[in-house]
Amino acid sequence: MSMPTASRVHSPGWWPTKGDATRDSYVGTATCAKCHASKVATQQKHAMARAAVRAADAEILRQHDHLSFRLGPYREEIVTKGGKSVLTVTANDGAARLSADLLWAFGVGHMGQTYVYEKNGSYYESHLTFFSSSQDLNITPGQSLAPPRSLEEAAGRRMPPAETHACFACHTTASVINSQLDLSGAVPGVTCEACHGPGASHVVAMNSGPREQGEQLIMNPSRLDPVASVDFCGACHRTWEDVVTNIGLGALNLRFAPYRLENSKCWSKPDARLTCVACHDPHQPLEHDAAAYDSRCLQCHANQPGAKTSAGYRDSDHRDSDHPDSDHPDSDHPGAACPVSTKNCTTCHMPKVESSIQHSTFTDHWISKPLR
Ligand code: HEC
Ligand code: HEC
Ligand code: HEC
Ligand code: HEC
Numbered sequence: 001m002s003m004p005t006a007s008r009v010h011s012p013g014w015w016p017t018k019g020d021a022t023r024d025s026y027v028g029t030a031t032c033a034k035c036h037a038s039k040v041a042t043q044q045k046h047a048m049a050r051a052a053v054r055a056a057d058a059e060i061l062r063q064h065d066h067l068s069f070r071l072g073p074y075r076e077e078i079v080t081k082g083g084k085s086v087l088t089v090t091a092n093d094g095a096a097r098l099s100a101d102l103l104w105a106f107g108v109g110h111m112g113q114t115y116v117y118e119k120n121g122s123y124y125e126s127h128l129t130f131f132s133s134s135q136d137l138n139i140t141p142g143q144s145l146a147p148p149r150s151l152e153e154a155a156g157r158r159m160p161p162a163e164t165h166a167c168f169a170c171h172t173t174a175s176v177i178n179s180q181l182d183l184s185g186a187v188p189g190v191t192c193e194a195c196h197g198p199g200a201s202h203v204v205a206m207n208s209g210p211r212e213q214g215e216q217l218i219m220n221p222s223r224l225d226p227v228a229s230v231d232f233c234g235a236c237h238r239t240w241e242d243v244v245t246n247i248g249l250g251a252l253n254l255r256f257a258p259y260r261l262e263n264s265k266c267w268s269k270p271d272a273r274l275t276c277v278a279c280h281d282p283h284q285p286l287e288h289d290a291a292a293y294d295s296r297c298l299q300c301h302a303n304q305p306g307a308k309t310s311a312g313y314r315d316s317d318h319r320d321s322d323h324p325d326s327d328h329p330d331s332d333h334p335g336a337a338c339p340v341s342t343k344n345c346t347t348c349h350m351p352k353v354e355s356s357i358q359h360s361t362f363t364d365h366w367i368s369k370p371l372r
């Protein structure tokens with residue numbers, strides 16, 4: 001059974017977004033690279049490794065160094081100059097003005113990028129987000145669409161401390177230390193230790209002790225059962241249980257892949273051939289070629305209507321006439337064949353669906369028969 005992430009992080013042992021480790025138990029990606037160089041080289045190209053950066057390093061802000069947007073009675077600008085990005089809100093009559101230095105840029109920008117700043121000891125989520133589809137600012141998903149009633153409201157939304165922790169725990173590495181937000185040594189983006197846990201003791205053991213001992217000292221998610229494996233990615237992508245208990249069942253849940261996937265008939269029996277890592281290597285950039293996913297489907301589905309479903313008998317010429325029900329799915333290949341096509345399965349069964357709130361598309365992970 002899928003579990004809420006809150007229960008996973010309160011259980012013993014490492015789980016992504018758990019923030020109880022000490023600063024010196026983290027070693028950083030450069031240290032992992034000494035022994036896992038190829039994994040580091042490819043993981044850095046994944047969007048996750050750039051899920052948040054300090055504002056000074058945000059490519060989008062450098063390329064769009066003067067963004068502006070009119071919001072009811074206010075005008076908002078983000079101006080980037082000399083490695084600094086400043087958010088300014090001005091009343092239309094020019095009478096009042098508020099400004100804040102942006103500290104962090106969240107999101108590599110596939111959908112968009114949202115900014116975080118600090119004021120009087122609290123963190124704020126910017127009211128405006130940069131959207132890639134329009135190459136311009138617009139209201140941050142989840143924030144009020146009503147015209148703001150004050151300069152403060154026009155600038156952003158104050159985040160309660162628990163929410164600030166959650167934001168940074170999902171988008172950065174080693175930013176919650178001893179259960180306190182500590183951005184001094186935070187590593188931008190989701191890097192090795194955000195998923196595998198702090199690595200200091202693994203590194204010490206690999207340098208000195210027996211290898212088996214070192215392997216025990218770092219989490220290897222490939223040993224998780226299929227449900228736990230999906231919940232592992234769900235620590236940030238939200239588990240099925242997180243969506244049911246915290247988010248609700250409206251159209252907004254399209255972006256939560258674990259929830260959608262586990263509702264599929266294909267998942268009626270949890271199976272390692274259909275976990276997130278069956279289709280996505282978290283150390284490699286996302287594959288955009290639909291054909292690359294076909295082999296995943298065909299591990300369970302026959303590839304020709306009427307073909308016997310076990311490997312080696314896909315060709316209908318070899319159908320075994322002594323077994324009239326040989327086209328019945330067997331236990332290893334439980335799924336039927338597609339009556340429509342033999343390739344690019346995901347284009348029809350996992351379509352990209354438009355979301356008006358995010359001004360973007362999401363891949364629907366609820367594998368199903370297309371509506372016709
Ligand atoms: C001094 C060399 C060294 C360093 C530094 C190092 N590792 Fe390893 N690690 C190894 C060796 C050797 C293995 C066993 C062979 C393998 O799986 O590559 C291993 C195995 C692993 C495994 C699989 C464990 C298992 O159960 O089999 C993970 C996950 C891992 N390392 C992650 C990391 C991360 C994350 C870092 C950085 C925080 C890191 N390693 C730093 C040497 C190192
Ligand atoms: C520590 C939090 C965290 C964990 C754990 C995590 N992710 Fe992510 N993932 C993110 C964030 C944040 C993004 C958004 C990155 C962006 O676009 O800025 C993301 C984006 C992605 C993307 C989209 C990449 C793209 O190019 O658009 C894929 C695919 C993905 N994750 C797969 C996985 C898989 C598979 C797992 C489990 C092995 C996993 N993630 C675990 C935080 C996490
Ligand atoms: C529970 C983990 C979690 C929390 C908390 C969280 N995010 Fe995310 N965020 C993700 C994941 C996973 C994705 C990628 C998949 C998706 O878009 O839903 C993402 C995507 C995004 C994107 C789009 C990235 C892109 O490339 O288009 C932005 C922007 C973003 N988050 C900003 C924030 C901000 C700001 C906060 C805090 C107010 C926050 N997120 C809190 C996990 C989280
Ligand atoms: C988004 C989460 C995530 C991130 C980030 C991540 N890993 Fe992994 N890693 C996994 C998962 C999940 C597995 C198990 C994969 C499987 O079962 O196919 C794994 C497996 C491994 C293994 C052992 C299995 C193997 O393939 O040899 C090593 C070693 C490893 N990761 C090292 C790293 C290093 C080094 C980094 C940083 C460059 C890193 N990982 C970043 C999730 C992650």
Ligand code: HEC
Pocket residue numbers: 265266267268271273274293296297298299300301334335336345346349350367368369
């Ligand atoms: C782990 C094995 C497995 C994998 C991998 C798998 N499926 Fe399935 N799939 C099943 C099973 C089992 C069923 C239910 C069989 C039935 O009801 O006859 C099913 C049902 C379906 C259905 C019918 C759904 C419905 O709502 O009626 C479609 C369509 C489908 N799969 C397509 C796919 C596609 C496309 C892929 C790859 C993206 C895929 N499957 C991957 C096992 C799998």
Ligand code: HEC
Pocket residue numbers: 230233234237255257258259261274275276277278279280286287288289290293296297346350361362363364365
């Ligand atoms: C059967 C294969 C399959 C499985 C299993 C799967 N995905 Fe995907 N995923 C895809 C495909 C196909 C895309 C679209 C790739 C493209 O064209 O850009 C995608 C895209 C994504 C994206 C990018 C944003 C989007 O919506 O397009 C994220 C994030 C993601 N997957 C997360 C996950 C997570 C988390 C899991 C586990 C719950 C998972 N995926 C399981 C096939 C799969």
Ligand code: HEC
Pocket residue numbers: 294297298301303335336337338339340341342343344345346347348349369370372
């Ligand atoms: C061009 C769109 C398209 C592509 C590509 C496609 N399918 Fe389908 N598939 C459909 C449609 C439409 C149906 C529903 C047919 C019906 O209900 O008669 C379907 C039905 C199915 C079913 C349900 C069969 C049943 O008997 O209930 C499965 C399983 C399936 N497809 C798997 C796949 C796999 C695996 C691939 C890739 C090898 C694939 N599909 C490629 C459109 C497509």
